[in-house]
Amino acid sequence: MTSTEGRLLGASDVRRLAAELDLVPTKKLGQNFVIDPGTVRRIVRTSGVTADSSVIEVGPGLGSLTLALLETGCRVTAIEIDPRLGARLAATITEFMPAAARRISVLIKDGMALTPDDLPDCGQRRDLTLVANLPYNIATPLVLTLLQRFDSIHGFTVMVQKEVADRMVASPGGKAYGAPSAKLAWYGHAERTGIVGRNVFWPMPNVDSALVSFTRERRARDDDMRRRVFEIIDAAFGQRRKTLRHALRGLVSEEGFLQAGIDSGRRGETLGIEEFSALAREAEGDADACDVR
Known part of the structure; x- marks a missing residue:
C-alpha cells in the first residue's frame, strides 16, 4: 500500500x-x-x-x-x-x-x-x-x-x-x-x-x-444474446415453482429443450448460466423456424 x-x-x-x-x-x-x-x-x-x-x-x-x-x-x-x-x-x-x-x-x-x-x-x-x-x-x-x-x-x-x-x-x-x-x-x-x-x-x-x-470473464460484448438469456432467466424464475416446460412455454419448444440437452421437467433454479444460454440459443432457433413458416 x-x-x-x-x-x-x-x-x-x-x-x-x-x-x-x-x-x-x-x-x-x-x-x-x-x-x-x-x-x-x-x-x-x-x-x-x-x-x-x-x-x-x-x-x-x-x-x-x-x-x-x-x-x-x-x-x-x-x-x-x-x-x-x-x-x-x-x-x-x-x-x-x-x-x-x-x-x-x-x-x-x-x-x-x-x-x-x-x-x-x-x-x-x-x-x-x-x-x-x-x-x-x-x-x-x-x-x-x-x-x-x-x-x-x-x-x-x-x-x-x-x-x-x-x-x-x-x-x-x-x-x-x-x-x-x-x-x-x-x-x-x-x-x-x-x-x-x-x-x-x-x-x-x-x-x-x-x-x-x-x-x-465474459470478453466479447453481445447485447442481443444477453437480452435473450435474461428473458429466459426472468421467465424461468418468474414462475419458480413451475417446470421449465410450463415456465418457458412460448419461448422454448420441446424440440428446443432436446437440442439444448436440458430436461424440460427441471426447474429454473437448477440451471447454470451456460444452460440458460443454451436455451436462449434454441429460443432464437424456434423463432426463426416460426418466421420461415
Missing part, C-alpha cells in the same frame, strides 16, 4: 461532518456510514486496488472508503446522488489527505443513470474497478447495470447486506439462487470475501454485511 500523508475518518470525524451538514442518515438512501478505519482498509485490501488503478466509487457518502482508496495512490471517480455530500467530499479530502486531492473527481449523479459519456477521463480507455459500500436495495441492479454499460469494468469489490451477498454468489440449486445470481454469472464469477459486523456503521443497521468480489 502506498503511504499517503493524511488520515482516515474515525467515528468522531463522521459524526462531526454529518453535524456540519445537518445530515440525518436516511434508510431511503441507505445511509449507514462506516466509522472504522480498519474496515475500509480491509475493503481496499480485498479489492486489490493499487496506485495504478482507476476506481469508480458509487455512494462515497462522507468519504470513509474514499480516503482509504486514495491512500493507495489510485485515481478515484466518486459518484454521489446527494448534492450535499458530493459538494462536501472534495473539501473532506483536502482536509484529511490534501496530497490526494488531485486524484479524485466527484460527479453528482444517480449511479443507476451513469454512462461512459459521464466519465470522459476514464471511460473506455483503461480498466476500471468498482469499489463501493452499496445500499441493499440498489446493490444488484446497480452492478448489473454498470457491467452492461461499462465494458471496461473488469471487476468489483462491494460491501452489501449479507443477504444480498448470498444472492449474488449463490450457485444453482441453492436456496439463495435466483435471477440476480444467474445474471451476474453471465458476466463473470462472484465470491463472498468477508463478513462485516454491524458495529462498524453509524447508524448501526440491524443486519450484518458482507464483501463480494467479482471478476469479469
Whole structure:
C-alpha cells in the first residue's frame, strides 16, 4: 500500500461532518456510514486496488472508503446522488489527505443513470474497478447495470447486506439462487470475501454485511444474446415453482429443450448460466423456424 500523508475518518470525524451538514442518515438512501478505519482498509485490501488503478466509487457518502482508496495512490471517480455530500467530499479530502486531492473527481449523479459519456477521463480507455459500500436495495441492479454499460469494468469489490451477498454468489440449486445470481454469472464469477459486523456503521443497521468480489470473464460484448438469456432467466424464475416446460412455454419448444440437452421437467433454479444460454440459443432457433413458416 502506498503511504499517503493524511488520515482516515474515525467515528468522531463522521459524526462531526454529518453535524456540519445537518445530515440525518436516511434508510431511503441507505445511509449507514462506516466509522472504522480498519474496515475500509480491509475493503481496499480485498479489492486489490493499487496506485495504478482507476476506481469508480458509487455512494462515497462522507468519504470513509474514499480516503482509504486514495491512500493507495489510485485515481478515484466518486459518484454521489446527494448534492450535499458530493459538494462536501472534495473539501473532506483536502482536509484529511490534501496530497490526494488531485486524484479524485466527484460527479453528482444517480449511479443507476451513469454512462461512459459521464466519465470522459476514464471511460473506455483503461480498466476500471468498482469499489463501493452499496445500499441493499440498489446493490444488484446497480452492478448489473454498470457491467452492461461499462465494458471496461473488469471487476468489483462491494460491501452489501449479507443477504444480498448470498444472492449474488449463490450457485444453482441453492436456496439463495435466483435471477440476480444467474445474471451476474453471465458476466463473470462472484465470491463472498468477508463478513462485516454491524458495529462498524453509524447508524448501526440491524443486519450484518458482507464483501463480494467479482471478476469479469465474459470478453466479447453481445447485447442481443444477453437480452435473450435474461428473458429466459426472468421467465424461468418468474414462475419458480413451475417446470421449465410450463415456465418457458412460448419461448422454448420441446424440440428446443432436446437440442439444448436440458430436461424440460427441471426447474429454473437448477440451471447454470451456460444452460440458460443454451436455451436462449434454441429460443432464437424456434423463432426463426416460426418466421420461415
